[in-house]
Amino acid sequence: MAFVLVPFAVESVWVFWPAIQGFWFSLTRWDGMTPPTFVGTDNYVELAGDATFRGALVNTVIWLVLFGGLSVLGGFGMALVLQKERRFVGFYRAALFTPVVFSLVVTALVWRVFYQPDGIADTLLRAVGLEQLIRPWLADPQTALYAVILPALWRQIGYVMVLFLAGLKAIDPALHEAARMDGANAWQRLRHVTIPQLKGVNAVVLSVIVIDSLRSFDIVWSLTKGGPYHSSELLSTYMYSTAFQSLRLGYASAIAVVIFVLALAVILGYLVRAFREEAS
Amino acid sequence: MSDFDPGRRRFLGHLGLAGLGALGASSFLSACASSASGPTTSNGSGAVTIQSNLSSPQAKAAMEKLIETFNAQGKGTASLNTIASETFRTQLPTYLTSANPPDLYTWYAGSVANDYASKNLLLDVSEVWKSLDDYPQSLRTLSTDASGKQIFVPMNNYWWGFFYRKSNFAKWGVQEPKTWTEFLALCETLKSKGVPPIGIGLGDTPWVASAWFDYLNIRINGAPFHRELLAGKQRFDDPKVKAVFTRWREALPYFDPKGKAYPFQEATTALLAGKTGMFLIGTFFADAAPKDALGDLDFFRFPIIDPAVPLAEEAPTDGFFASAKTANPTGTKALLSYLAGVEAQEAYVKASSGIVLPANPKAKASDSPLVAKGKAMLNEAKELTQFFNRDSSDALQPTADTALTKFIDKPDQIDAILREWQAGAEKVFKG
Numbered sequence: 001m002a003f004v005l006v007p008f009a010v011e012s013v014w015v016f017w018p019a020i021q022g023f024w025f026s027l028t029r030w031d032g033m034t035p036p037t038f039v040g041t042d043n044y045v046e047l048a049g050d051a052t053f054r055g056a057l058v059n060t061v062i063w064l065v066l067f068g069g070l071s072v073l074g075g076f077g078m079a080l081v082l083q084k085e086r087r088f089v090g091f092y093r094a095a096l097f098t099p100v101v102f103s104l105v106v107t108a109l110v111w112r113v114f115y116q117p118d119g120i121a122d123t124l125l126r127a128v129g130l131e132q133l134i135r136p137w138l139a140d141p142q143t144a145l146y147a148v149i150l151p152a153l154w155r156q157i158g159y160v161m162v163l164f165l166a167g168l169k170a171i172d173p174a175l176h177e178a179a180r181m182d183g184a185n186a187w188q189r190l191r192h193v194t195i196p197q198l199k200g201v202n203a204v205v206l207s208v209i210v211i212d213s214l215r216s217f218d219i220v221w222s223l224t225k226g227g228p229y230h231s232s233e234l235l236s237t238y239m240y241s242t243a244f245q246s247l248r249l250g251y252a253s254a255i256a257v258v259i260f261v262l263a264l265a266v267i268l269g270y271l272v273r274a275f276r277e278e279a280s
Numbered sequence: 281m282s283d284f285d286p287g288r289r290r291f292l293g294h295l296g297l298a299g300l301g302a303l304g305a306s307s308f309l310s311a312c313a314s315s316a317s318g319p320t321t322s323n324g325s326g327a328v329t330i331q332s333n334l335s336s337p338q339a340k341a342a343m344e345k346l347i348e349t350f351n352a353q354g355k356g357t358a359s360l361n362t363i364a365s366e367t368f369r370t371q372l373p374t375y376l377t378s379a380n381p382p383d384l385y386t387w388y389a390g391s392v393a394n395d396y397a398s399k400n401l402l403l404d405v406s407e408v409w410k411s412l413d414d415y416p417q418s419l420r421t422l423s424t425d426a427s428g429k430q431i432f433v434p435m436n437n438y439w440w441g442f443f444y445r446k447s448n449f450a451k452w453g454v455q456e457p458k459t460w461t462e463f464l465a466l467c468e469t470l471k472s473k474g475v476p477p478i479g480i481g482l483g484d485t486p487w488v489a490s491a492w493f494d495y496l497n498i499r500i501n502g503a504p505f506h507r508e509l510l511a512g513k514q515r516f517d518d519p520k521v522k523a524v525f526t527r528w529r530e531a532l533p534y535f536d537p538k539g540k541a542y543p544f545q546e547a548t549t550a551l552l553a554g555k556t557g558m559f560l561i562g563t564f565f566a567d568a569a570p571k572d573a574l575g576d577l578d579f580f581r582f583p584i585i586d587p588a589v590p591l592a593e594e595a596p597t598d599g600f601f602a603s604a605k606t607a608n609p610t611g612t613k614a615l616l617s618y619l620a621g622v623e624a625q626e627a628y629v630k631a632s633s634g635i636v637l638p639a640n641p642k643a644k645a646s647d648s649p650l651v652a653k654g655k656a657m658l659n660e661a662k663e664l665t666q667f668f669n670r671d672s673s674d675a676l677q678p679t680a681d682t683a684l685t686k687f688i689d690k691p692d693q694i695d696a697i698l699r700e701w702q703a704g705a706e707k708v709f710k711g
Contacts, residue, residue: 136537228482245677246708
């Protein structure tokens with residue numbers, strides 16, 4: 001019993017209680033100094049009419065789709081390519097995983113050099129004769145968000161690849177063997193053997209991707225701080241700047257609650273479906 | 281002094297923030313927020329704790345030296361806590377509202393200090409000011425809160441201006457402009473020589489644009505209007521504010537287009553390399569300059585637009601305030617008196633790298649022609665302003681960053697931008 005109670009007590013203090021408090025703060029107006037005043041659903045009403053919040057929500061969805069989708073595709077693709085033991089495969093895997101090891105701040109510094117005016121990106125474009133495409137990547141509202149997604153992907157693909165590699169290793173080779181005997185081609189084996197076998201890993205990957213997307217903060221903050229003029233703002237950066245720059249902690253808590261609900265909805269949706277399939 | 285600067289804090293900020301993203305979003309926010317009532321460092325009985333955001337190597341060493349000297353004098357003991365600037369900024373309200381707060385803090389004069397004073401969080405240091413008779417009235421007023429007591433002790437200030445390289449101006453055959461017309465003519469000349477006339481660094485340091493807004497506003501509408509605007513007593517969608525942007529627009533074609541993408545440190549490099557003609561910036565930028573370039577630097581004041589408007593300059597003032605809840609007010613005041621003295625201020629100026637003017641009028645600034653010129657410029661001014669965030673609040677600064685960077689990108693949309701700015705500002709003032 002103590003094995004459950006001790007972690008539960010720790011969780012209660014460090015996770016559940018602050019989370020519940022977050023809900024309470026979202027119903028208040030609070031500057032962090034004077035005591036919070038209860039304002040009911042004012043913060044949520046304001047959220048509904050806040051153009052910056054809507055922009056951040058749209059950007060977060062774009063982020064979820066692009067960052068999540070591409071890192072699953074990229075990670076899965078890389079895992080398939082690199083699952084077979086052959087020469088130098090360890091080197092390639094390590095190379096793809098390396099970005100995960102770097103601190104995100106270091107990552108941001110490197111990518112900043114890449115994007116800076118007359119930096120590597122511009123030099124490359126000039127070298128291939130596409131200089132008309134050159135723009136201030138991180139300072140142009142048209143490109144800022146995508147310029148930030150790229151480094152995030154660069155990092156995430158290696159991570160997702162490792163998860164999938166572990167999953168692929170766990171598939172019984174006999175299944176593939178049998179499928180091959182039955183005359184299944186590579187595509188059919190992928191579709192009907194590999195992917196169904198990865199179901200457990202998929203749940204993990206999906207949770208990781210959704211959580212990572214919604215909490216993506218560091219890379220955006222280090223590269224653009226959500227700017228220029230909110231064009232690369234995500235819910236997480238908007239929450240941070242509202243809380244710690246504008247000192248509107250009640251409103252920021254309301255944003256945090258929205259993030260929480262979004263994460264919960266996506267993950268619960270998946271879990272419910274997964275359970276239903278299992279039951280049937 | 282470099283870390284005193286608003287933007288420098290933000291620049292360093294992203295380093296400190298890296299770890300935050302690792303925490304889950306909603307629990308992270310409320311965990312931070314709810315820690316506001318938690319205790320921080322205890323000051324014990326005797327020693328005065330000083331919480332410092334001067335985390336750059338030179339400034340930190342200078343502070344350590346000062347505290348060491350103070351402790352050796354036997355008037356009390358003090359211990360220094362140096363905190364990364366962005367952490368300091370976000371944690372300051374927590375420090376001040378905690379049950380057992382540190383005693384003394386480095387911070388900025390102006391509204392940012394008065395806001396805390398209005399919440400009764402700051403120690404009345406009028407007693408310290410009794411011995412600061414020779415301080416100029418402007419600094420005394422700046423350190424006085426709405427109820428008429430002093431709550432701040434200034435350490436030094438610095439100035440903003442258009443910096444340029446003397447050798448480059450000589451090479452291009454141009455002179456310092458005095459008026460806005462001369463300024464635009466200078467820009468035109470530089471542009472015709474293929475040099476982007478006006479350097480700026482808005483990538484990562486968008487607050488640099490606020491210097492333009494501040495200066496145009498105090499040149500066109502005057503410092504009193506500027507302060508009222510920043511205090512929420514005037515509106516950002518006022519035609520008087522629009523007039524500021526109409527002027528600004530005249531200079532926009534001369535801005536270095538790359539300035540949007542890089543931070544002010546790189547704008548400094550561009551200026552020094554002759555890739556831009558001049559750069560409106562505070563003296564802290566020289567921290568990023570190689571020592572051999574310093575002798576070649578000069579500056580001119582922001583050009584006069586309307587001679588009828590009393591001359592005002594930006595002179596951000598850095599210094600200290602103390603917690604109202606300090607367990608050792610006597611020791612805290614003794615330390616403040618020491619820090620306000622000639623000896624401490626001269627030692628600090630000597631040890632720190634930047635170009636700063638000590639607040640104590642008897643303390644000698646470093647004797648370079650540049651510093652003498654800066655000092656003369658501030659003395660000539662009828663009014664001193666601090667900087668956008670210091671005259672308003674850190675909370676209002678992001679609204680300015682959004683409005684100003686958008687204006688630089690899309691000057692046609694100025695009416696919409698000003699409406700958005702007013703709406704954003706109202707939210708901040710409402711809390």
